[in-house]
Amino acid sequence: MLKTTNEQLGRPTVAEFEKMDKTPLCVVLDNIRSLNNVGSFFRTGDAFAIEKLYLCGITATPPSREIHKTALGAETTVRWEYNKSTVEVIEHLKAEGYTVLAVEQVEGAHMADTFRAEPGGRYAIVFGNEVEGVSQEAVDACDGAIEIPQVGTKHSLNVSVAGGIIIWNFFSQMTR
Numbered sequence: 001m002l003k004t005t006n007e008q009l010g011r012p013t014v015a016e017f018e019k020m021d022k023t024p025l026c027v028v029l030d031n032i033r034s035l036n037n038v039g040s041f042f043r044t045g046d047a048f049a050i051e052k053l054y055l056c057g058i059t060a061t062p063p064s065r066e067i068h069k070t071a072l073g074a075e076t077t078v079r080w081e082y083n084k085s086t087v088e089v090i091e092h093l094k095a096e097g098y099t100v101l102a103v104e105q106v107e108g109a110h111m112a113d114t115f116r117a118e119p120g121g122r123y124a125i126v127f128g129n130e131v132e133g134v135s136q137e138a139v140d141a142c143d144g145a146i147e148i149p150q151v152g153t154k155h156s157l158n159v160s161v162a163g164g165i166i167i168w169n170f171f172s173q174m175t176r
Helices: 014-019 035-047 065-071 086-095 136-141 159-174
Strands: 023-030 050-056 080-083 099-103 123-128 144-147
Touching: 023 035, 023 086, 023 159, 035 050, 035 065, 035 159, 050 086, 080 086, 086 099, 086 123, 086 136, 099 136, 099 159, 123 159
Parallel strands: 023 050, 023 123, 050 080, 099 123, 099 144
Antiparallel strands: none
């Protein structure tokens, strides 16, 4: 087995990426503390060509050396916007026709392994603080929730790991 080179991967240029069709998915970060986690969301958002990343509350914004260390430049390719209020962003997205889902352990949540995105649907997914999760106020504003089934003792994943799982799940359903 020979590793694939960067040239063989056929990566788009920044200009080509900007013009590409995007996965009809927005990601909302509700008070994420770690700049490394924020950078990871930029990088994952670039990998799966999300429409936009919303940074809310205490979530840090570019330019930032710490975000860049993890994003590796994706903070310049993924469209993003800052808003102090996660709930305002959720309400805006719902008004624009998105189905907004919190990624959280709540009663009535859809399990990620059985959730099916509606063909032609537009989605926004909300990820929460590393300790507190998605705020109750934000959960209340969402249309529903998705939970990642877990069997270990922690029932908790790093928020950027959860982001990779859920964003890939939407990408795999919406683009194939």
